[in-house]
Amino acid sequence: xxxxxxxxxxxxxxxxxxxxxxxxxxxxxxxxxxxxxxxxxxxxxxxxxxxxxxxxxxxxxxxxxxxxxxxxxxxxxxxxxxxxxxxxxxxxxxxxxxxxxxxxxxxxxxxxxxxxxxxxxxxxxxxxxxxxxxxxxxxxxxxxxxxxxxxxxxxxxxxxxxxxxxxxxxxxxxxxxxxxxxxxxxxxxxxxxxxxxxxxxxxxxxxxxxxxxxxxxxxxxxxxxxxxxxxxxxxxxxxxxxxxxxxxx
Numbered sequence: 001x002x003x004x005x006x007x008x009x010x011x012x013x014x015x016x017x018x019x020x021x022x023x024x025x026x027x028x029x030x031x032x033x034x035x036x037x038x039x040x041x042x043x044x045x046x047x048x049x050x051x052x053x054x055x056x057x058x059x060x061x062x063x064x065x066x067x068x069x070x071x072x073x074x075x076x077x078x079x080x081x082x083x084x085x086x087x088x089x090x091x092x093x094x095x096x097x098x099x100x101x102x103x104x105x106x107x108x109x110x111x112x113x114x115x116x117x118x119x120x121x122x123x124x125x126x127x128x129x130x131x132x133x134x135x136x137x138x139x140x141x142x143x144x145x146x147x148x149x150x151x152x153x154x155x156x157x158x159x160x161x162x163x164x165x166x167x168x169x170x171x172x173x174x175x176x177x178x179x180x181x182x183x184x185x186x187x188x189x190x191x192x193x194x195x196x197x198x199x200x201x202x203x204x205x206x207x208x209x210x211x212x213x214x215x216x217x218x219x220x221x222x223x224x225x226x227x228x229x230x231x232x233x234x235x236x237x238x239x240x241x242x243x244x245x246x247x248x249x
Contacts, residue, residue: 006069007032008082008160008192009054014063016049023049025215026063031160031192036183038203039196041212042243047196048088050212051164054194055085068159081109084153088165090145094138098129098148101137105152116155123151127181143174150178154185161186163195167202175202200236213243 009031016024024046031037041047052058054065056076065072070079092101099120106116124130127147137145146166153161163182167175179195179202186193195202203209204223211219211226219226219242223235230238 006066008068009065009194011050011054011065012063014050014053014065015061016053016058017061022215024053024060027212027215027217028063029210029217029220031194033159033192034187034190035207036186036193036195036205038206038209039194039212040198040200040203040209040239041196042198045198045212045243046215047198047212048164051085051087051162051196054083054162056080081156082158083160083162084156084158085162085164086146086149086153086166088168090149092137092145092148092152095136097134097136098140099124099133101148102152102155105155109156111155119155119157123154127151141174142170143177146170146174146178147181150181157189158191160192160194163193165196165198167197167199179205200239203239204235211239211242218242 007030011030012028014024014027015022027050039047049058053060054072056072060073067079068082070082072079093104096104102120102123103116106119111119124133127150129147129151132140132144137148140148161182167178182193182195183205185191195206197203206223208221209219209223209226210217219229226242227235227238230241232238232241
């Protein structure tokens, strides 16, 4: 049985290999309620493989991951019902309107239509999408589509939100707006957020950062602690120094 107030996410010694390549190698960390955690790593570090295990798309070779105390491997329905994820690759039906995409999501989750109507209206207003609710998503900019995907993810009232390189390919202003929105929602909803990125500036305002390289965790702590440990002037230099050390033969 899960504990009374479990962390939104607890990962212990998670591993996944593809042939002889260890994509995720003994990863352990947690995300607390209301905590914004940045998972920072270069391309190929293992971040996406980790997210695919957390979303149930991949089965780990070993180790465990639990969402609000429910083990994803042993009780996947309970675990996955408590999280939401925005992947790097867009997943909207571009021929449907904004509102239709959101309504489809509430139907998938079995949310009563009366409740769904209220939630959809709330998130449309929250992200300034009300006036665009009748537009096909194909007509929206990349940044606005991301807002729709974020609204869709929040309709199920998740206790854990996973953002997998979700700002890739959108303009800097939209990227900054989405980052600020998610940080605010983290506090407002007491929701745990794991934000995977290879962009150092997105990690600078996180409560904690987890640096991954070559499938493993190389650092867990605050951005300031990493800068101090690596003896560099800023987070970018500290991150590059750490990951370059890991890449050396």
